[in-house]
Structure formats: structure tokens, C-alpha cells
Amino acid sequence: MLVVDLGGQYAQLIARRVREARVYSELVPHTITAQQVLARRPHALILSGGPASVYADDAPRMDPHVLTLGVPTLGICYGMQLLALELGGAVERTGASEFGKTELRTDEGGLFEGLPPVQTVWMSHRDSVTAPPEGARVVAGSASTPIAAFESPERGLYGVQFHPEVIHTPHGQEVLKNFLFRLVGAQPAWTPAAVIEEQVERIRAQVGRERVLCALSGGVDSAVAALLVHKAVGDQLTCVFVDHGLLRENEAEQVVETFGGHFHVPLVHVEAQERFLSRLGGVEDPEQKRKIVGEEFIRVFEEEASKLGDVRFLVQGTLYSDVIESGGGEDGVAAKIKSHHNVGGLPADMRMQLVEPLRLLFKDEVRRVGEELGMPERMVWRQPFPGPGLAIRIIGEVTAERLDVLRSADAILQEEIRRAGLYRELWQSFAVLPAIRSVGVQGDERTYAYPIVIRAVPSEDAMTADWARLPYDVLETISSRIINEIPGVNRVALDLSSKPPATIEWE
Ligand code: XMP
Numbered sequence: 001m002l003v004v005d006l007g008g009q010y011a012q013l014i015a016r017r018v019r020e021a022r023v024y025s026e027l028v029p030h031t032i033t034a035q036q037v038l039a040r041r042p043h044a045l046i047l048s049g050g051p052a053s054v055y056a057d058d059a060p061r062m063d064p065h066v067l068t069l070g071v072p073t074l075g076i077c078y079g080m081q082l083l084a085l086e087l088g089g090a091v092e093r094t095g096a097s098e099f100g101k102t103e104l105r106t107d108e109g110g111l112f113e114g115l116p117p118v119q120t121v122w123m124s125h126r127d128s129v130t131a132p133p134e135g136a137r138v139v140a141g142s143a144s145t146p147i148a149a150f151e152s153p154e155r156g157l158y159g160v161q162f163h164p165e166v167i168h169t170p171h172g173q174e175v176l177k178n179f180l181f182r183l184v185g186a187q188p189a190w191t192p193a194a195v196i197e198e199q200v201e202r203i204r205a206q207v208g209r210e211r212v213l214c215a216l217s218g219g220v221d222s223a224v225a226a227l228l229v230h231k232a233v234g235d236q237l238t239c240v241f242v243d244h245g246l247l248r249e250n251e252a253e254q255v256v257e258t259f260g261g262h263f264h265v266p267l268v269h270v271e272a273q274e275r276f277l278s279r280l281g282g283v284e285d286p287e288q289k290r291k292i293v294g295e296e297f298i299r300v301f302e303e304e305a306s307k308l309g310d311v312r313f314l315v316q317g318t319l320y321s322d323v324i325e326s327g328g329g330e331d332g333v334a335a336k337i338k339s340h341h342n343v344g345g346l347p348a349d350m351r352m353q354l355v356e357p358l359r360l361l362f363k364d365e366v367r368r369v370g371e372e373l374g375m376p377e378r379m380v381w382r383q384p385f386p387g388p389g390l391a392i393r394i395i396g397e398v399t400a401e402r403l404d405v406l407r408s409a410d411a412i413l414q415e416e417i418r419r420a421g422l423y424r425e426l427w428q429s430f431a432v433l434p435a436i437r438s439v440g441v442q443g444d445e446r447t448y449a450y451p452i453v454i455r456a457v458p459s460e461d462a463m464t465a466d467w468a469r470l471p472y473d474v475l476e477t478i479s480s481r482i483i484n485e486i487p488g489v490n491r492v493a494l495d496l497s498s499k500p501p502a503t504i505e506w507e
Helices: 011-020 034-040 064-068 080-088 172-183 192-207 220-236 251-262 273-280 286-307 320-325 333-342 363-372 400-419 472-485
Strands: 002-005 026-029 046-049 075-076 091-093 098-106 118-125 128-131 137-141 149-152 156-160 211-218 236-242 267-271 313-315 353-355 428-432 438-443 443-458 489-494
Touching: 002 011, 011 026, 011 098, 011 172, 026 034, 026 098, 046 080, 046 251, 064 080, 075 091, 080 091, 080 128, 080 156, 080 267, 128 236, 156 172, 172 267, 192 363, 220 236, 220 251, 220 313, 220 363, 236 286, 251 267, 273 286, 320 363, 333 472, 363 489, 400 428, 400 472, 438 489, 472 489
Parallel strands: 002 026, 002 046, 046 075, 075 156, 211 236, 211 313, 236 267, 313 353, 443 489
Antiparallel strands: 091 128, 098 118, 098 137, 137 149, 149 156, 428 443, 438 443
8 A cells, every 4th residue: 555645744644544543655745656556556546645636736646646556545634625626627716615623424434444434534735626627426424524535436536535544533543444455455564473474484585594693682672673583584683781770770681682592693792891981981961971981882782892803784673653754765865864763873875785674664564573573572562761871861970880770770661660550651761860869757757868850751753742741640659669768869759741841861
């Protein structure tokens, strides 16, 4: 399925919804030509919404031949209007703009097969279709938009003015499924097992009998990428795990046990804690810390790689969202950008070809593939963790003592968040150690000790985030356990800032 991006904020979401229905979908720019569409041999096209008016000078248009190829097409919002305009219908600014929840009356069958005749949908439009494409039948309307959906099964054309992809359209996913399965005849075959099979074949074809290197960070992306490559080429793969001593409690042990112990992946475990700590000595500036961790990581990794002899390929956990964000496509630009984000920076001048088995996957799909590969639940569902690790959650100088305090506090916080069943629904939850001390009293004695700050955020993509409304009893348990169990801590505070204006991390 090709989702044509016409500038809408939900284009990526449409691609995800289609994949949730287990149909493989890719996002493509609206400049795609009829020839390019044919070469991809899609089952169908979905045209996204977009902020423009179809009549605006700079409105995104499409190669008109794309719409007459006979490939079934569903236009959503702007996409529907574009279909109408190009194929003999009409679009006007009628003054009947709709924003938000709207009641929709629908005809039985087609896109609305098996759905109630009246349903709530999410609308966001100023222009409206005032005549459907030639031969198309109007199949839904709202109070102010009489043509809110049309169908022309003979020509394989469908249009909806509302947004079936957003959660505010409760039956939206069923509308999409009706299109995919009943009207287009697609099969729900995009399963984690199918993804694994396809990627294993691709990796084998790319790598041949050469050796492959992978840097494990402890996070889910590099872990799943490594397991896929190992499944494909076995011990031609060597993983290098640089333990910089800035990981969370038990994280390093889990990586070593899972990869070395359980999956028998050849693993070089570099214990570089001392090295990192001594380079961080006396450094307080956040950017300086990031730079040091990044540089040192590259140095250690290069040293280890050079010991392995002639290795031609390097595994990278680039995700589909990175590919889309960086302009997408087949040009490999995305790979470079991600290399500095994923594992805290890999050598830019290493002359190795990249193997990117996650390049077509969204994060939640990576997790499902990880589960299918038998990766432990704790690793598959691990919340994102920054490359520089705990170094940017300790304000001021990073010392062994402060690392111990923060790691213990973080472990308690994680444990209680998991116990309360909140771990998966939070984007991140963690402890921060500020560079201050405050006065307290414990057993008649005055204390002068660190506070710990609790930071927990729900988020879709880390670009924006809210602060989590954690239940008081969970907060109470976390607070009293941290204060009672960790020497050197006498106070717990809660971070109530959203992003923006704050960031998720403190440094
Ligand atoms: P901020 O603090 O900018 O973080 O709101 C957004 C997301 O990015 C993660 N993050 C990093 N990830 N290397 C990484 O791999 C880094 O240097 C880095 N800094 C922040 C952060 O944990 C959050 O999920």
C-alpha cells in the first residue's frame, strides 16, 4: 500500500494504521510519478490530507496519470478533494467548515460495511466536495457537508472527508479495513514472522560470506537489529558492547546474558567504566559531557573493531521514522544521521557498508519483531535511554558515588512503576540527581543530603511530552523507599514540566 503524503500532519499515522491492519505500507511523496507507482506494484493508494486548499497556487498536486492507472485509491480529506477535482467533480469553499467531532450519516455497504448508520468522525476542513468524481456515488454526509464520502467501485475510487486514521474517529480503523480487505482484497500478511523471514533473506543477499559488526547499546533497536542479523548469518556477526558505566541497574548484565548466554551471539564485552569516568572527572557542562561520552565511545569501539580484522559490514538500527524524517528514500542519507543518535555516535569514517534491517519498521513493529525472535520482555519493552546515559541525569560532575546514588534511586523508581503497571504506557520514567544538597532530619539527627527528582512523561515521539499524572500512592511508595533505602538521599521531588518549554532530560 502506498500512502501519498500531501502535506498532512497525519500522513505517517495513516501508514501506521494500515500496518496495524497487517498490510505493508510505505509513505511516498506526492511528486511520485505514474511510472514509479507502477514499478512499486501497490495493491492500492491512499492519498493523505493536507493543509492547503486544492485551488491554492502552491497546493500539492499529483501526476494526474497516477489517478487513472486503475490502482484502487482512497482519498482522505485533501486527498478526497484532489480526487474530485482531477476526476470530473468539484470542490468549493462553501463556508461549511468543520473542525473536530462531527456526526456522520452513512449508507450501508462499501467503506461502511458492518458499521452503524450514524457514527462520530473527526473532521478538519474548510473546502468541501460539491460534486463527486464522474460516476461516483455519495455514501455519507454530515449536517454541513452533504458529500462527506463517495465511492466508485467500478473505477476503484473512494473518498472520505473525515480522518479515519485518528483515534477521535472510533470506527476509523474499521473503515480503513473495509477499504483494504473488502474493497481492495489485500491480505493481512504483514506479520512479525513475515518481516523476519523477508529481512533474513535480504541480509543474507547483502552480506554473503563477509563478516559483520554490530554495536549494542542496551536499547531495543540495536538489540533487535543484531538478532535479525544473527539469525541470517550466524557467527559471521560479532557484537561489541561498550559498557561505559553509565547504564541503569542490571542493564549491562542483561545484555551480556541475553546475547552471549541465551542467543550465543559472539559478543565482545568491553568494560570501559573506568575510562569513561576518568574522562568525565571535573566536567560539569552538559554539552561537554555528551561530547566526551560520544568521542570516547568511538575510540573504544574502533579499538575493538580493529582487533577483529577485516570486517566489511556494520549493523545500524535505523528506523522507518528516521528515514521519513530525513527525507526518506533510497539514498542512504538517513543512515548517516541516525548513526550519531543511536549508539551515541559511531565512527563516521569507518569504511563499512551499512546493514539496516529495521529501516522499514516503526518502533512498535521493532518491538513485535523482538518478541517474535524470543527476546526477553524486559529488553523488548525497555523505555528509550539516551546514549550518554546517566551522565546527563546527574547534574554537575559525574562521580562513582553519585552514579551509585542515582542508579539505586532509578532502580526503585522503575520497580514501582512496573509494579503499578505503568511502565509500558510511559514514554520514559527515570530519576535525576541535582547538584545540590538540602537539610533533613533522620532519627533525631540532622542530615545534609541529595534530593532525587522523579521525571515521568507520556509522549508519542519525544518531540513533545506531558508530565505523567502518577497516582499519589505510587509516588508515596517511590518517595519513601528512595529516602529510606538510599543513604545520602533525604528528599524526593516531582518534575511537573511539559516539553516544551522543558526538555525530557535535564541536560
Ligand atoms: P529531550 O531531553 O531533548 O530528549 O527532550 C528527547 C528524547 O531523546 C533522548 N535523548 C537522547 N538519545 N542520545 C540519544 O540517543 C542523546 O544524546 C540523547 N539526548 C536525549 C531522550 O532520552 C528523550 O527520549
